[in-house]
Amino acid sequence: MTVSRFQSFPLPVLLLLLIAGPSGAATLLVSQSGNDSNGLSWESAFNTIGKALMASETGDRIWIASGTYEETIKVKSDVSISGGFLGDESLDEIGTRDSRGNLTIISGKTVSTPIVTCSNVSGVRLETLTIKRASENSGVGLNVIHSDLEMVACIVEENRSDFAGGMRCQNSSVVIRDSTFTNNSVPDQEFFVGGTPTSGFSFRYELAEGGGINAAVGELSLIDCLFVGNNAGKGAGLFLQEMTVTIEGCTFMENRGGYGAGIGAVDSDLTIKGSRFLSNVAEQRLSSFHSCGFGPCNPSKGYFSALGSALALFEGSVADLSACWIQENDSADQGSLYLEGSSSDLRDCLLILNQSCQGGALFLDPMSTGDLSHCTVYGNVASASGGGVYASDGASLVMVNSIFWEDFPDEIRSGSSEIRYSCIRGGGQGEGN
Structure with a gap:
């Protein structure tokens, strides 16, 4: 005779399981103070997460009371594992528990x-x-x-x-x-x-x-x-x-x-x-x-x-x-942001008070490309050059509608960069600067 996983449990427990989730799914409980029997109540909770996982099936969820569990676990498909329980919550209290105050540590x-x-x-x-x-x-x-x-x-x-x-x-x-x-x-x-x-x-x-x-x-x-x-x-x-x-x-x-x-x-x-x-x-x-x-x-x-x-x-x-x-x-x-054979677009970003040897805020190697728009580059420091930006010879960098100010020792080591409609301390070549 085929035996259901719930056949041996009394009617009140079965009703509790039916409201716990989708048809056939169960909520299995884990607590170090449980009696380690069937995991269907806090009193009968499993003592280890591993035992609850062994008993779990597709769609089940596992709730774990606070405490430290010295074990390693292998998770099954379609199972959720939640911690942070005090150990007396009902099935409708998962969203109201104090999970930060009741840490579950594995x-x-x-x-x-x-x-x-x-x-x-x-x-x-x-x-x-x-x-x-x-x-x-x-x-x-x-x-x-x-x-x-x-x-x-x-x-x-x-x-x-x-x-x-x-x-x-x-x-x-x-x-x-x-x-x-x-x-x-x-x-x-x-x-x-x-x-x-x-x-x-x-x-x-x-x-x-x-x-x-x-x-x-x-x-x-x-x-x-x-x-x-x-x-x-x-x-x-x-x-x-x-x-x-x-x-x-x-x-x-x-x-x-x-x-x-x-x-x-x-x-x-x-x-x-x-x-x-x-x-x-x-x-x-x-x-x-x-x-x-x-x-x-x-x-x-x-x-x-x-x-x-x-x-x-x-x-x-x-x-x-x-x-x-x-x-x-x-x-x-080199660089708070560093590009090597790569590319990056930065929009509406704030790059401030960073430091390096070259390119306090941004460094591009010769094979990289970049685009800065509506960014503020301020107060960055390079011990060599390119306090704000260092674009190596061969790099492609376009800077538009951006601010470069109070970077040391210079704002931009530009290489072949294109700068337009930007505010640059000390001035700068390019359209609208």
């Missing part, structure tokens, strides 16, 4: 294993969860491969691995809203080249990618998100490769990296609206090291250049920025 248990894995799944929703690696462990927070995922009001913090910090997305379509990625990191990789105790040892280094998120070959939408205090050699906040990305209302702040402290992008299309890049730092990172051995000498070190403290674009990337605020970013070498 901390991971196994070293080097992702805390949350989404592999070949679709219709997944994660809501009001904190994904935070236990301090003694390493491993990416979320690993999303060949999947569709929506993530809302989550916190991803203090995760660390060799291939991504907070989150890895590959061949996936991901939408993230109202979420925070903070203090995630990826260490640069060290490789032994050779040597002896007598001659000294040589090492080389490769820049790691994606402190907050490392995304490749897919689609990503970020709405009202915060990336703060993340660290990686490339794309400390966000690293993109062969991606189509929409970013709206987001803030990238105090991230540290070598190439693209806020965002680093390779062969990607970006649309960025109403977002802020504040106090990000692109720093020189070690590329090689040779010790002395037994002989007297000065150890030799090589360094990667520091490029694009706010945003660095490489290899045919295209970025459209509108109504963005780019302020007080610091690059040791």
